[in-house]
Amino acid sequence: MAIDFELPADLRDLQARIRAFIAAEIIPLERDPRCTPHGPTEDLKRALNDRARAAGLLSPHVAREYGGLALSHVGRAVAFEEAGYSPLGPVALNVAAPDEGNMHLLEAVATPAQKERWLRPLATATIRSCFCMTEPAPGSGSDPSMLATTATRDGDHFLINGGKWFITGADGAALAIVMANTEDAGATMFLSDMNAPGIVVERSMGSLDTCFPGGHGVVRFEDLRVPATDVLGEVGKGFEYAQVRLSPARLTHCMRWLGAARRAHDVAADYARKRTAFGKPIGEHEGVGFMLADNEMDLHMARLAIRHCAWVLDRGDLALHESSRTKVIVSEATWRVVDRCVQILGGQGVTDETIVARIFADLRAFRIYDGPSEVHRYSIAKRILRGRRGHEPDQH
Numbered sequence: 001m002a003i004d005f006e007l008p009a010d011l012r013d014l015q016a017r018i019r020a021f022i023a024a025e026i027i028p029l030e031r032d033p034r035c036t037p038h039g040p041t042e043d044l045k046r047a048l049n050d051r052a053r054a055a056g057l058l059s060p061h062v063a064r065e066y067g068g069l070a071l072s073h074v075g076r077a078v079a080f081e082e083a084g085y086s087p088l089g090p091v092a093l094n095v096a097a098p099d100e101g102n103m104h105l106l107e108a109v110a111t112p113a114q115k116e117r118w119l120r121p122l123a124t125a126t127i128r129s130c131f132c133m134t135e136p137a138p139g140s141g142s143d144p145s146m147l148a149t150t151a152t153r154d155g156d157h158f159l160i161n162g163g164k165w166f167i168t169g170a171d172g173a174a175l176a177i178v179m180a181n182t183e184d185a186g187a188t189m190f191l192s193d194m195n196a197p198g199i200v201v202e203r204s205m206g207s208l209d210t211c212f213p214g215g216h217g218v219v220r221f222e223d224l225r226v227p228a229t230d231v232l233g234e235v236g237k238g239f240e241y242a243q244v245r246l247s248p249a250r251l252t253h254c255m256r257w258l259g260a261a262r263r264a265h266d267v268a269a270d271y272a273r274k275r276t277a278f279g280k281p282i283g284e285h286e287g288v289g290f291m292l293a294d295n296e297m298d299l300h301m302a303r304l305a306i307r308h309c310a311w312v313l314d315r316g317d318l319a320l321h322e323s324s325r326t327k328v329i330v331s332e333a334t335w336r337v338v339d340r341c342v343q344i345l346g347g348q349g350v351t352d353e354t355i356v357a358r359i360f361a362d363l364r365a366f367r368i369y370d371g372p373s374e375v376h377r378y379s380i381a382k383r384i385l386r387g388r389r390g391h392e393p394d395q396h
């Protein structure tokens, strides 16, 4: 069977539509004062979502019954890269983290009643959500098995107690998906209204990135009462569902950040063509030209790794190994690209004269969240030592 790198006509059409939409409707809003250190305000988010809705581009990943285009993972790779071209693009299309990953998880695991209550308003961008997993020491961070938040049975309810941090979007979210340990069955996911008594958003953490609505919150659960009907899936299957969410979710981060790195590269390449030093455009100095060439090679490698992993997911595989591999490749390649762009732009690279400094600051955390590079390398190495031969041509 031949390998076909050509995109189907409907995806090429979608790609062109999103590209034009981002250029005409979203990039002009990048300097809007409603872009704050803790992400776009709710008001700006609404305005962005309204534009995407009018263009027929809101939530393209969800099923048609929830108003989406039911995109495959390969389809998402194409669409989300285009959305990522602006720091506001993923929010506009309602494909930003953590809502996009949460919608994916709800589609896969939630009951019909839970979907009506939470997935439908998420898909229409009427509400936001957060995913509460990471805890301060001695709780779980890189090592999820250290989960310390507890869920104790109390009749037909659970009482949740514990603390989480780095919870993206917590401030202003309507829904929390909470990972907690039950005494008898272990890690379990719970759905909770963020306004329920027993949830306290203590504070927003200051952070390098500014692209996620609601910033990153420190959250405390004090006897949060959750009915057993609000368990997501089955009690004790929390880690199983985390894999259902994390593998595609870390890949969609790769897709969006690839778009962001491509934007930085376009800005830097334009500067390298126009700015002269020592008698010629700086791009014609080998030191700068080689940085542009390295950027293109990194962007290409990142895109190939993403599309391959998306193809594996579309075959119905969980793609745990492939998504780990791709996450390291893309988070590190895009980081190299954007860092070179800062250098090519000279002093402007670290100012807000161009979008590149903002992308640089937004991107840094991607080598840490959804698994630091070291943890993915650790997992990949463990599989290699167990005999996996992922480097061979017939082993995706």
Ligand SMILES: Cc1cc2nc3c(=O)[nH]c(=O)nc-3n(C[C@H](O)[C@H](O)[C@H](O)COP(=O)(O)OP(=O)(O)OC[C@H]3O[C@@H](n4cnc5c(N)ncnc54)[C@H](O)[C@@H]3O)c2cc1C
Binding pocket: 098, 130, 131, 132, 133, 134, 135, 140, 141, 142, 143, 165, 166, 167, 168, 169, 207, 209, 216, 365, 368, 369, 370, 371, 372, 374, 375, 378
């Ligand atoms: C911007 C941002 C957004 C986030 N959003 C969310 C969210 O919405 N919900 C949520 O639950 N969490 C979120 N997180 C948390 C994120 O998933 C964690 O930061 C990440 O899992 C690492 O955990 P930690 O910070 O506790 O690092 P630690 O576990 O303390 O690890 C620190 C460092 O130790 C090293 N390390 C750890 N294990 C190994 C190993 N096996 N081999 C080699 N080195 C190792 C790595 O370099 C790692 O960076 C977010 C984080 C950030 C920065």
